[in-house]
Every structure is written in structure tokens, then in C-alpha cells.
Amino acid sequence: MQRIGSLPSDDSSPGWFHTSRLRQPRPPLIGDAQAPWVVIGGGFTGLAAARQLALNFPNDTVILVEAQQVGFGTSGRNAGFLIDVPHDIGAPDYIGDQANAKNILALNQRGQHILRDLVEQHNIVDAQLRHSGKYQAAIEDKGIAVLNAYRGGLEKLGEKVQLIEGDELKEHIGTSFYRKALFTPGTMLVQPSALVKGLADSLPENVKLYEDTPITAVDYGQKTTLHHPTGRIIADKLILANNAFGQYFGFLQGRMLPIFTYGSLTRPLTAAEQASIGGKDFWGVIPADPFGSTLRRTHDNRILVRNSFSFNPDGRHKPGYTDKVRQSHRLSFERRFPTLTNVEFEHTWGGGLAMTRNGQGFFGQLRENVYGALGCNGLGTVRGTATGTLLANMLAGKNESLTEFLLAAPKPNWNPPEPALSIGVNFTLRTGQARAGLEA
Ligand SMILES: Cc1cc2nc3c(=O)[nH]c(=O)nc-3n(C[C@H](O)[C@H](O)[C@H](O)COP(=O)(O)OP(=O)(O)OC[C@H]3O[C@@H](n4cnc5c(N)ncnc54)[C@H](O)[C@@H]3O)c2cc1C
Structure with missing residues (x-):
């Protein structure tokens, strides 16, 4: 046994x-x-x-x-993005081999369609499934370079993309923090739990x-x-x-590699707070840098922030770690929404991913x-x-x-x-997060 x-x-x-x-x-x-x-x-x-x-x-x-x-x-526990398009961080245009990318796209779309159909068939309205697309956004020069390269890769794949910049971007997502975003329309957003x-x-x-x-x-x-x-x-x-x-x-x-990443949800924004930031009332942003922050405005007018990673080899949460992460989420939130400093987080949590090299x-x-x-x-x-x-x-x-x-x-x-594994993974996570700069 x-x-x-x-x-x-x-x-x-x-x-x-x-x-x-x-x-x-x-x-x-x-x-x-x-x-x-x-x-x-x-x-x-x-x-x-x-x-x-x-x-x-x-x-x-x-x-x-x-x-x-x-x-x-x-x-x-995830950020609730049902993403269609492939994103291969190992390839210069983030798409790489076209035939492989087409299969990944088809696989992702298959998963999306199954979930969409089940939501409709069983009336799972509280899943809040919306065909809202996603903004992949950048602030640093290296992030902008990622968006430009990825745009080329997606266009080669025949995917629709739209580059949105500056003030126009604020009208979409209520923050002028980002310089540019690549909008891809195929992503759906959900309340995952x-x-x-x-x-x-x-x-x-x-x-x-x-x-x-x-x-x-x-x-x-x-x-x-x-x-x-x-x-x-x-x-x-x-x-x-x-x-x-x-x-x-x-x-x-x-x-x-059991790696944890972390999310926080604010309380719902008041009507005045919503009006103060503007933008659409439901959107999702993922970072150009894989070590950056994911951001969402939810159906109930909360803001979600996801960033930070830890290597948890046994796949279990590390007690007390969320207190540390909450500070990093706070910093990321206030950089993006400097007028919302009074909006506190109600929940901070982690969840395990199974990564492979x-x-x-x-x-x-x-x-x-x-x-x-x-x-x-x-x-x-x-x-x-x-x-x-x-x-x-x-x-x-x-x-x-x-x-x-x-x-x-x-x-x-x-x-x-081990111990080379833990030393290597922890080093990669630490340096990746440090190098993400303002994208974090
Ligand atoms: C903060 C965060 C944000 C993320 N954002 C996104 C996103 O936006 N989009 C996206 O696509 N993915 C995202 N992910 C990743 C996504 O959540 C996972 O890829 C997905 O949950 C994997 O699903 P799964 O069913 O394969 O595994 P899991 O969701 O891990 O389910 C496996 C289940 O197995 C159970 N289990 C394990 N061992 C045993 C046992 N011995 N006996 C019985 N049960 C057992 C566990 O309790 C668990 O519930 C995110 C993850 C996190 C943590």
C-alpha cells in the first residue's frame, strides 16, 4: 500500500x-x-x-x-479568466510554432465552449460568465515590447487584436497607470468558485x-x-x-513544480468610488510580464489583484504567507488606483498551480x-x-x-x-518578481 x-x-x-x-x-x-x-x-x-x-x-x-x-x-481561487489565445513565453512572438499554437487555441476554445454551454444549459447565472475579452497591459518598456511582439504573433495566427493606448485605455479600465494594452476579444471572465x-x-x-x-x-x-x-x-x-x-x-x-500564486478582493466600491475611477463596469487585465499583476473589476464592483508566487513543494499553503502578500497587493492596487486608498481588501488567499519546466x-x-x-x-x-x-x-x-x-x-x-531545485526555483521567483518592476 x-x-x-x-x-x-x-x-x-x-x-x-x-x-x-x-x-x-x-x-x-x-x-x-x-x-x-x-x-x-x-x-x-x-x-x-x-x-x-x-x-x-x-x-x-x-x-x-x-x-x-x-x-x-x-x-x-483563480482570477477567473477563460483565455482562448495561446501565449508561449518561450517564443519571440509569444506564439512560436503555428501548428502547435493552432492546436492550443482549439483546445482552449473547446474548454471555453464546454463551460459556456454548461452555464447556459444549467442556468449557472451566478458564475457571471461574460464575453468581455481581456486587456494584456504594460507600463515598462520591456512590457510594451512584449505587447508589440505578441500582436505580430497573434495576427499571424489570424486572431483579432486591438492596441489601446493612453487616455483611451483609462476609458476602458478606469486607471491611467498603464501605457498600452493589447485587447483580445475571445476571453471570457467568470466568478470561478x-x-x-x-x-x-x-x-x-x-x-x-x-x-x-x-x-x-x-x-x-x-x-x-x-x-x-x-x-x-x-x-x-x-x-x-x-x-x-x-x-x-x-x-x-x-x-x-507546485507553485502558489495569490489573489486579493476589495470590498465592493461605492457608487461614488465607481464614478471616480470611470471605465467599463466589468473588465480583466493580465500583465505583459508573467511576474506582473492581474487585475479585474468584478460583477459586484470589487477590484481583484493577483500577483506574487511561492514554491510550496508539498502543494499545501504556507500559514501566515498571505499577510506578507497582502502588502504587495496593496502597493499594486494603490499604484493603479491612487484615489481609492480607503478601499480595503476583504479577502487575500493563495492557490496551488502545477507548473512544469x-x-x-x-x-x-x-x-x-x-x-x-x-x-x-x-x-x-x-x-x-x-x-x-x-x-x-x-x-x-x-x-x-x-x-x-x-x-x-x-x-x-x-x-x-533537491536542494538545487528549491534554490533554483526560489531564485527564479525572487528575481522574476524583482525584475517585473512597476508591472508587479
Ligand atoms: C490566484 C490564482 C489565479 C489563477 N488565475 C487563472 C486564470 O485566470 N485562468 C486560468 O485558466 N487559470 C488560472 N489559475 C490556475 C487554475 O486555477 C488552475 O490551472 C486550475 O484550477 C487547475 O484545475 P484542475 O482541476 O486541474 O486542478 P485543481 O483545481 O487543483 O483541482 C484538483 C483537486 O484535487 C483535489 N485533490 C488533490 N489531492 C487529492 C486527494 N488525495 N484526494 C482527493 N482530492 C484530492 C484538490 O483538493 C483539488 O480540489 C489561477 C490559479 C491561482 C491560484
């Missing part, structure tokens, strides 16, 4: 979770269960995989287990969702035995959709009767939705060109051993 060496443990202050609908979680599993299909992880990837398996095999039970509550983990709560509550009837049910040990064989605090689950086929925690099930060890995730078979879609690389809302769905289709014998693309993609690279 293999014990799971680390279990999810997120901080208690995820703003999107607390400001969305209070939901009655499904009770934990008590005792034993068995099913032809078991999915671990109730985030975007696991919810998509479980739903699609249930649709593909309507006579089978699909068990979905989540260690915490749905909407409380990383899938409910409300969305995943809604997805969980609209699963097909043959999905049995157990929340607050951590898998604590596993035995592999013809069937897989999963141990949880009060019993066992026997799975004919197991799907791992638990991102960086997939490592503790014996796969991709030494190939994923070559930016590749894993998709496919991990061993006999065990499959996975792991390694979100920071943008897993749409990617996870698409890969979870495609994996479930592959298991039903329905292969598509995107499945072939994912199966043929390079696997995540190996990490160097």
Missing part, C-alpha cells in the same frame, strides 16, 4: 468562495464503495472528466472524490460526488484500491485529475487502468475542462484530433534534484 505523502490544505480565505452562493456540500463517503470509474479531484479537470464519463457510460456509476469542498480549492459549485450541482445523476473525502493511500493492481479516512473505494479504472497531487500517487514525481502537462495513460490529466501550468480553467472531457472521450473510444495532439505532445521535463 502506498501512502499519499501530502494532502491538499488551502487557506481559509478564498474570496470567490466566500462571496459566492453558500452551498451544501455533498457528504463525505462513509465506508466502502466500488465503481467502474473513479475520478480524483473536484476541480475543472475532474468535474469535466466525471461529467463526460457519465454521459459516455450512462449505465455506469462514476465516483468523483474531492479532498476539500468543491469551489474551495484552486479551481475556485460560483462556476465550479454550479458545475458540481449539475452533474449527471450517475456521478456520485463525495466531498471532504481525501484519498490517503492507494494499492495498484488489476483494480485500484483507494483508501480514505473511513473505508476503501475499488475502481476498475482510475482517473487522476488532482494536478500537482498526482505526484503523491506515484506519477510524474520530480516533474511537477517545459510548460507541458500530462495527458493519457499512467499505468494499467490508471489515466491522468495533470500539470495545469497556470491556465487550467479551460485547458482542464478540455483535457478532462477529451480523456473521458478517449476512454470511450472516441478519439479526436485534439486527443492525438495531446498524446503526441512532449511530457513534462525532469526537475533537478
Whole structure:
């Protein structure tokens, strides 16, 4: 029996979770269960995989287990950007190989469309899904250079882009902090916790969702035995959709980097404060520099700030770290909105990403009767939705060109051993954040 060496443990202050609908979680599993299909992880990837398996095999039970509550983990902690366009930071024009970029675009759009259709079909109105596009914005010269290069790459890909500058930009996003932004219309914005709560509550009837049910040990064989605090689950086929925690099930060890990033939400702005900043009433900005700040004005007139990273090798939150991060969020917020110094943050939280050194995730078979879609690389809302769905289709014998693309993609690279790994990752995060300058 293999014990799971680390279990999810997120901080208690995820703003999107607390400001969305209070939901009655499904009770934990008590005792034993068995099913032809078991999915671990109730985030975007696991919810998509479980739903699609249930649709593909309507006579089978699909068990979905989540260690915490749905909407409380990383899938409910992100900035809520459902981004269509690829952004390869390793390529000079941020697009790189056209054929690869087209597949990434198609994958992201697939995830977007699945989520959009489910929101409509199940009337998940509190997900606040809006087709608002995104502004990729810059203040420093190197950020402006990124936007110019990226514009060229996107145009080669045939994507619509618009450069917006100076005073005109303030009319969009209510701050004159940025010099330039590249607007791409295809991004959708959501309240991520409300969305995943809604997805969980609209699963097909043959999905049995157990929340607050951590898998604590596993035995592999013809069937897989999963141990949880009060019993066992026997799975004919197991799907791992638990991102960086997939490592503790014996796969991709030494190939994923559990890195946390952090968000804060202000209280809702008053009508006078909204009028003082102007701009549209709903927008999202992502930084030209990957170490810069993400910014949003939400449906309920709050401002979201996301920046800062930490390397948390066990995938769990670091107690007290959010207090430090809140100061950095405050500085970023006041630089952008100097007239809103009285607007306090109500929530500051962190969430775990599964990064890999070559930016590749894993998709496919991990061993006999065990499959996975792991390694979100920071943008897993749409990617996870698409890969979870495609994996479930592959298991039903329905292969598509995107499945072939994912199966043929390079696997995540190996990490160097410790202590070189921690020294290297911490150095990269520290210097990246310092070099981001005003973009942070
Ligand atoms: C602050 C922040 C901002 C972000 N912004 C964006 C954004 O704007 N757009 C975007 O696309 N992405 C964004 N991301 C990344 C995005 O949230 C992730 O890529 C996405 O959540 C990955 O989804 P997933 O379902 O693969 O994994 P997760 O959301 O991590 O879900 C995996 C689940 O598995 C569960 N689990 C793990 N181990 C076990 C176990 N042993 N037993 C049972 N359950 C287990 C966990 O509790 C977890 O809920 C952001 C992330 C953060 C933290």
C-alpha cells in the first residue's frame, strides 16, 4: 500500500468562495464503495472528466472524490479568466510554432465552449460568465515590447487584436497607470468558485460526488484500491485529475513544480468610488510580464489583484504567507488606483498551480487502468475542462484530433534534484518578481 505523502490544505480565505452562493456540500463517503470509474479531484479537470464519463457510460456509476469542498480549492481561487489565445513565453512572438499554437487555441476554445454551454444549459447565472475579452497591459518598456511582439504573433495566427493606448485605455479600465494594452476579444471572465459549485450541482445523476473525502493511500493492481479516512473505494479504472497531487500517487514525481500564486478582493466600491475611477463596469487585465499583476473589476464592483508566487513543494499553503502578500497587493492596487486608498481588501488567499519546466502537462495513460490529466501550468480553467472531457472521450473510444495532439505532445521535463531545485526555483521567483518592476 502506498501512502499519499501530502494532502491538499488551502487557506481559509478564498474570496470567490466566500462571496459566492453558500452551498451544501455533498457528504463525505462513509465506508466502502466500488465503481467502474473513479475520478480524483473536484476541480475543472475532474468535474469535466466525471461529467463526460457519465454521459459516455450512462449505465455506469462514476465516483468523483474531492479532498476539500468543491469551489474551495484552486479551481475556485483563480482570477477567473477563460483565455482562448495561446501565449508561449518561450517564443519571440509569444506564439512560436503555428501548428502547435493552432492546436492550443482549439483546445482552449473547446474548454471555453464546454463551460459556456454548461452555464447556459444549467442556468449557472451566478458564475457571471461574460464575453468581455481581456486587456494584456504594460507600463515598462520591456512590457510594451512584449505587447508589440505578441500582436505580430497573434495576427499571424489570424486572431483579432486591438492596441489601446493612453487616455483611451483609462476609458476602458478606469486607471491611467498603464501605457498600452493589447485587447483580445475571445476571453471570457467568470466568478470561478460560483462556476465550479454550479458545475458540481449539475452533474449527471450517475456521478456520485463525495466531498471532504481525501484519498490517503492507494494499492495498484488489476483494480485500484483507494483508501480514505473511513473505508476503501475499488475502481476498475482510475482517473487522476488532482494536478500537482498526482505526484503523491506515484506519477510524474520530480516533474511537477507546485507553485502558489495569490489573489486579493476589495470590498465592493461605492457608487461614488465607481464614478471616480470611470471605465467599463466589468473588465480583466493580465500583465505583459508573467511576474506582473492581474487585475479585474468584478460583477459586484470589487477590484481583484493577483500577483506574487511561492514554491510550496508539498502543494499545501504556507500559514501566515498571505499577510506578507497582502502588502504587495496593496502597493499594486494603490499604484493603479491612487484615489481609492480607503478601499480595503476583504479577502487575500493563495492557490496551488502545477507548473512544469517545459510548460507541458500530462495527458493519457499512467499505468494499467490508471489515466491522468495533470500539470495545469497556470491556465487550467479551460485547458482542464478540455483535457478532462477529451480523456473521458478517449476512454470511450472516441478519439479526436485534439486527443492525438495531446498524446503526441512532449511530457513534462525532469526537475533537478533537491536542494538545487528549491534554490533554483526560489531564485527564479525572487528575481522574476524583482525584475517585473512597476508591472508587479
Ligand atoms: C490566484 C490564482 C489565479 C489563477 N488565475 C487563472 C486564470 O485566470 N485562468 C486560468 O485558466 N487559470 C488560472 N489559475 C490556475 C487554475 O486555477 C488552475 O490551472 C486550475 O484550477 C487547475 O484545475 P484542475 O482541476 O486541474 O486542478 P485543481 O483545481 O487543483 O483541482 C484538483 C483537486 O484535487 C483535489 N485533490 C488533490 N489531492 C487529492 C486527494 N488525495 N484526494 C482527493 N482530492 C484530492 C484538490 O483538493 C483539488 O480540489 C489561477 C490559479 C491561482 C491560484
